[in-house]
Amino acid sequence: MKTATTLTRRILLCALCAPAAVLAQAPAWPARPLKLVVPYPPGGLTDVLARLVSQKASEQLGQPIVVENRPGASTIVGAEQVARAAPDGYTLLMAATTTLTTNPLLFKKLPYKPTDFTPVALVGTVPFALVVSPSVPAKDLREFVAYAKAHPDQMTFSTSGQGASSHLVGEMFKAATQTQLRDIPYKGSAAALTAVLSGEVSATFDGLTNYLPYARDGKLKILAMFSEQRVPAADAIPTLLESGYPDAVAYSWFGVVAPVGTPATVVNRLNQAFNTGLRSPTLNDRLRTDATSGPILSPEAYGEFMRSQAQLWEKVITPLNLNLTP
Known part of the structure; x- marks a missing residue:
């Protein structure tokens, strides 16, 4: 009887120790790239x-x-x-x-x-931005909106396709400012950028980062950002929010x-x-x-x-x- 009790205790002890042994063998995460x-x-x-x-x-x-x-x-x-x-x-x-x-x-x-x-x-x-061709006769957001309203359906913006960010942000802008801009789809963001650089379209909407170098060189104009506040890298560019368009905030x-x-x-x-x-x-x-x-x-x-x-x-x-x- 004593031998049986001792054996039972050993079995229970082994069962209790088993999980600890398994954990000790498991490699710490991360163990590989x-x-x-x-x-x-x-x-x-x-x-x-x-x-x-x-x-x-x-x-x-x-x-x-x-x-x-x-x-x-x-x-x-x-x-x-x-x-x-x-x-x-x-x-x-x-x-x-x-x-x-x-x-x-x-x-x-x-x-x-x-x-x-x-x-x-x-x-x-990264805040989205309204980017316009230098050929557009507007030096700021107010003038751009006024010009767009005075020339309905004549203003265009390039996109990299239906449903792309450039398309959706453009639609957000149209709804917020009550303007009529016609979207022109291109095959990819590079072609959409080329279109606004050449003046083939009036504007485009995309992440601010992509267009800052062109704006600094005077090849494009960035009229507004879709952020809640200005960003240090471009603190001279106003936000649509501060210009009175609370529904035009997007990143x-x-x-x-x-x-x-x-x-x-x-x-x-x-x-x-x-x-x-x-x-x-x-x-x-x-x-x-x-x-x-x-x-x-x-x-x-x-x-x-x-x-x-x-x-x-x-x-x-x-x-x-x-x-x-x-």
Whole structure:
């Protein structure tokens, strides 16, 4: 009887020790390099920001973060890849306005849903801007609106296609200012930029960063920003909000997300690493130069930010009755 009792105690002791032994053998996270998928071609602002912040975050994590460009189909190709990845924190997505706030409203059939992702960290926001050709006889926003109203349907703006940010922001501007501008679609943002540079169209709407160099050289005029307040990189440019258009506030945003189901401990570790990198003085200086800013957010606050952005764009997109296919 004594022998049986001793054996039972040994079995129970082994059972209690087993989980501890398994945990002791599990490698600490992260145990290998991470991958950050950028759903845009190399060289653009999203790609540049991804590489800058990844370098800083990798210093905190003790593992490299490899940036992989997977452009295509309005960021759908890269987003689908990450949505289907294992939720272990090793595969991340550099999401943007298009990926998670406008695509779900524009395309009835997407291979992913916003709920397929877990928010990790907001990287930055860039205000959209009203950019006009030097040939347009308007030196400020007030004159531009007056001229547009005096010449209905004669004013045009270039877009990089139906449903693109340049198109949607233009529609927001039209609704806010009660003007009639005709959108002219081009194949890509480069062609849309060339059109306004050459005077082929009157204006365009896009992220402020893309047009600052041309404005500084006098090749374009930036008349207003769609931000709540002026930005240090272009503090001479007024906002539409301060000019009396409260419904014309919109940003292009960039942020890191992970596949849904990624453990909260991993998400919080990633958030801390990226946010610490964003506080770096060298990275801060670069972001300000590119007119990029944004609050340092927790994963929960970042998720709330994305939901608010979806609500904003829903008000713009729904009246347009767009039904796009990827």
